[in-house]
Amino acid sequence: MFKIIEKRRLNDQMTLMSIDAPFVAKKAKAGQFIIIRVNETGERIPLTVADYDREKGSVTIIYQKVGKTTGLLDTLEVGDSVLDFVGPLGRASELEGVKNAAVIGGGAGCAIAYPQAKALFNSGATVDMIAGFRNKEIVILEDEMRAVSTRLFVMTDDGSNGNNGFVTDALRKQIESGAKYDLVVAIGPLPMMKAVCDLTKQYGIKTVISLNPIMIDGTGMCGGCRVTVDGKTRFACVDGPDFDGHLVDFDEIIARNKMYRSEEADALHRHQCMMEGMSE
Amino acid sequence: MINKKTPMPSLSAEERIKSFDEVALGYTEEMAKCEADRCIECKNKPCVSACPVNVRIPEFISSIKKGDYKTAYEIIKSTNSLPAVCGRVCPQEKQCESRCTRGIKGEPVGIGRLERFAADWYLKNIKEKEERVAEPNGHKVAVIGSGPAGLSCAGDLAALGYEVTVFEALHAAGGVLMYGIPEFRLPKSIVQSEIEQLKKKGVRFMLDMVIGKVLTVDELFENGYEAVFVGSGAGLPNFMNIPGESAAGVYSANEFLTRINLMKAYRDDYDTPIKKYKKIAVVGGGNVAMDAARCAKRLGAEEVYLIYRRSEEEMPARNEEIEHAKEEQIIFKTLTNPVRINSGESGVESVTCVRMELGEPDEGGRRSPVAVEGSEFDISVDCVVIAIGNSPNPLIRTTTEGIEVNRKGCLVVNEDLMTTRDGIFAGGDAVSGAATVILAMGAGKSAAESIDKYIKSKQ
Numbered sequence: 001m002f003k004i005i006e007k008r009r010l011n012d013q014m015t016l017m018s019i020d021a022p023f024v025a026k027k028a029k030a031g032q033f034i035i036i037r038v039n040e041t042g043e044r045i046p047l048t049v050a051d052y053d054r055e056k057g058s059v060t061i062i063y064q065k066v067g068k069t070t071g072l073l074d075t076l077e078v079g080d081s082v083l084d085f086v087g088p089l090g091r092a093s094e095l096e097g098v099k100n101a102a103v104i105g106g107g108a109g110c111a112i113a114y115p116q117a118k119a120l121f122n123s124g125a126t127v128d129m130i131a132g133f134r135n136k137e138i139v140i141l142e143d144e145m146r147a148v149s150t151r152l153f154v155m156t157d158d159g160s161n162g163n164n165g166f167v168t169d170a171l172r173k174q175i176e177s178g179a180k181y182d183l184v185v186a187i188g189p190l191p192m193m194k195a196v197c198d199l200t201k202q203y204g205i206k207t208v209i210s211l212n213p214i215m216i217d218g219t220g221m222c223g224g225c226r227v228t229v230d231g232k233t234r235f236a237c238v239d240g241p242d243f244d245g246h247l248v249d250f251d252e253i254i255a256r257n258k259m260y261r262s263e264e265a266d267a268l269h270r271h272q273c274m275m276e277g278m279s280e
Numbered sequence: 281m282i283n284k285k286t287p288m289p290s291l292s293a294e295e296r297i298k299s300f301d302e303v304a305l306g307y308t309e310e311m312a313k314c315e316a317d318r319c320i321e322c323k324n325k326p327c328v329s330a331c332p333v334n335v336r337i338p339e340f341i342s343s344i345k346k347g348d349y350k351t352a353y354e355i356i357k358s359t360n361s362l363p364a365v366c367g368r369v370c371p372q373e374k375q376c377e378s379r380c381t382r383g384i385k386g387e388p389v390g391i392g393r394l395e396r397f398a399a400d401w402y403l404k405n406i407k408e409k410e411e412r413v414a415e416p417n418g419h420k421v422a423v424i425g426s427g428p429a430g431l432s433c434a435g436d437l438a439a440l441g442y443e444v445t446v447f448e449a450l451h452a453a454g455g456v457l458m459y460g461i462p463e464f465r466l467p468k469s470i471v472q473s474e475i476e477q478l479k480k481k482g483v484r485f486m487l488d489m490v491i492g493k494v495l496t497v498d499e500l501f502e503n504g505y506e507a508v509f510v511g512s513g514a515g516l517p518n519f520m521n522i523p524g525e526s527a528a529g530v531y532s533a534n535e536f537l538t539r540i541n542l543m544k545a546y547r548d549d550y551d552t553p554i555k556k557y558k559k560i561a562v563v564g565g566g567n568v569a570m571d572a573a574r575c576a577k578r579l580g581a582e583e584v585y586l587i588y589r590r591s592e593e594e595m596p597a598r599n600e601e602i603e604h605a606k607e608e609q610i611i612f613k614t615l616t617n618p619v620r621i622n623s624g625e626s627g628v629e630s631v632t633c634v635r636m637e638l639g640e641p642d643e644g645g646r647r648s649p650v651a652v653e654g655s656e657f658d659i660s661v662d663c664v665v666i667a668i669g670n671s672p673n674p675l676i677r678t679t680t681e682g683i684e685v686n687r688k689g690c691l692v693v694n695e696d697l698m699t700t701r702d703g704i705f706a707g708g709d710a711v712s713g714a715a716t717v718i719l720a721m722g723a724g725k726s727a728a729e730s731i732d733k734y735i736k737s738k739q
Contacts, residue, residue, distance in 0.1 A: 024494070027493070027494065041544075041550045043552050043553075044543070086488040087490075087494070088494075216538050217449065220516050220673055220674070221534050222517070222538055223531075223532035227526070233519060233526065238675070
């Protein structure tokens with residue numbers, strides 16, 4: 001059992017939790033993930049390590065309420081425990097030697113981009129952080145991101161924070177006004193990562209993305225997380241989750257990730273019908 | 281004397297495809313005695329040497345004849361850590377029963393069925409299960425992986441007085457016995473009661489511990505373990521590398537079976553999703569392929585195809601599994617090989633196959649299949665499960681210096697099952713590549729002997 005030692009709402013969808021997991025905290029690095037199972041009948045889902053404190057033995061995760069498991073996790077409070085918390089899994093991000101980076105987060109992806117920005121910033125790199133959200137109400141981790149970046153650009157799709165545009169608009173503007181990045185890290189929804197990669201390809205800037213596909217064990221056993229990179233089959237859990245974004249077959253991943261969407265919608269619909277006292 | 285085995289009572293095909301309940305129901309006392317009486321207790325005991333863990337077969341059968349089932353169980357248990365498991369999943373027809381003297385004229389004694397009877401009787405009737413706890417000898421050994429190899433190694437070492445800790449990557453102990461073999465062939469409660477017995481013997485289990493990630497093998501040594509046994513199995517699924525294989529709706533057998541067995545996707549009270557498919561193709565001819573096909577049927581698929589590139593004769597699956605699969609209306613497409621998986625907007629739509637012919641025998645004596653030119657045809661399916669084998673998981677070898685592997689990724693060991701690094705032993709599928717439960721148990725057992733010798737020689 002792994003105890004929850006902190007819980008903080010970041011916006012109406014996203015929550016931060018710190019979990020007491022000394023084994024994981026001792027080894028965790030930016031870019032790695034954990035697998036969590038809330039209770040005996042629960043699913044195993046992967047979540048990226050958002051932060052860790054080796055001395056306290058705690059690991060921070062950030063989740064968005066999207067399905068049954070994250071919904072269940074959200075019912076727990078400080079002092080409660082989750083049944084399984086396995087990790088750190090996957091390979092740590094390779095950030096050595098980077099001098100000038102742009103780290104891009106899209107929505108919930110900012111939670112995953114943040115530790116990478118932090119690792120880069122702490123290693124002495126210049127870091128431009130570009131964070132994109134639908135509107136200003138759901139902006140998360142603004143102070144945290146500012147603390148680990150040289151410059152922070154928060155963009156909103158509707159312009160409600162005064163910065164109208166997508167993350168790609170901000171990135172293009174910086175590149176065109178002379179920023180010389182030796183690495184772009186892009187983490188967020190698949191279409192966003194794809195758009196960033198299309199852009200950076202034009203400028204020949206190395207771009208790393210992080211994938212969070214369907215998986216069960218996280219150790220290479222199920223093959224559910226397989227992705228095609230440079231024409232070869234790779235497992236996101238052991239070969240990733242970071243990959244060279246210019247070599248990833250995004251269309252294939254987008255199709256695979258849709259797999260359980262109708263089941264999730266069904267489950268949600270049934271749940272809502274019950275709530276409204278309707279019968280089918 | 282009766283020349284046929286006492287038949288095993290089992291659920292009818294119509295009944296069993298509606299649930300995941302165990303298919304073979306097990307002998308009653310009368311049936312067991314009747315079958316035991318068929319054993320002539322021949323002097324040369326060919327069955328014993330054909331068993332990878334040398335169960336004293338005529339002796340335990342003799343106890344069943346006398347109605348002393350407890351002793352029968354204890355005789356089995358003295359060389360086999362998992363009697364109830366082996367009685368169900370061992371390929372007896374290729375091992376003990378293949379050498380049975382009764383098999384010369386007629387059918388061999390149903391040794392596996394009798395083993396299962398003794399084990400089930402014990403688990404059901406002996407409430408206070410005594411486990412002899414050995415006098416601690418003060419030495420610590422780490423076992424990586426809680427599948428058949430690890431459990432058997434841990435059990436034997438604990439019996440010798442070692443303080444044994446088993447590290448398991450998943451959230452439940454048992455390895456392939458939990459995630460791979462389905463409930464209807466091996467009830468998970470049986471696996472767990474065998475594991476409980478090991479705990480009583482003093483074996484400690486640490487779950488959610490991915491060795492190579494959470495702790496490295498070197499850190500195990502730093503933590504005072506004097507020897508390490510690697511029984512991490514063959515958990516890396518092989519794919520066919522054909523177009524369309526990465527589409528949604530294509531699963532490795534590992535993923536398909538893990539969702540169903542370990543994560544209980546077939547039960548409404550569990551959260552794990554599995555899509556409901558109408559027509560499923562399973563590719564492969566081994567026990568895993570049979571398991572996947574039979575699970576697919578139980579999940580409600582209307583048509584389940586088993587696609588295998590050789591003929592039925594070459595299928596590596598146990599005869600009993602092939603028979604059960606046929607009874608459950610699995611459609612066998614032998615001498616058939618998939619070349620492409622075709623998908624549309626809503627997922628998989630069909631699998632394109634070619635017909636195969638058997639050519640000249642290869643080095644291993646198996647006739648290798650050759651594609652018949654121009655024989656392409658489509659089978660309409662909405663899901664494909666790939667069950668063409670597994671390779672050893674690379675997590676340990678890539679995080680442990682000095683461990684050598686062969687070109688297939690299998691760990692290299694000497695005759696004592698020691699790897700190329702001092703104090704690190706290995707056995708089971710991690711060394712042999714995907715094989716059987718009992719061979720892994722045999723390796724775990726031999727490794728336990730070697731580890732004992734190794735630690736004693738250092739004193």
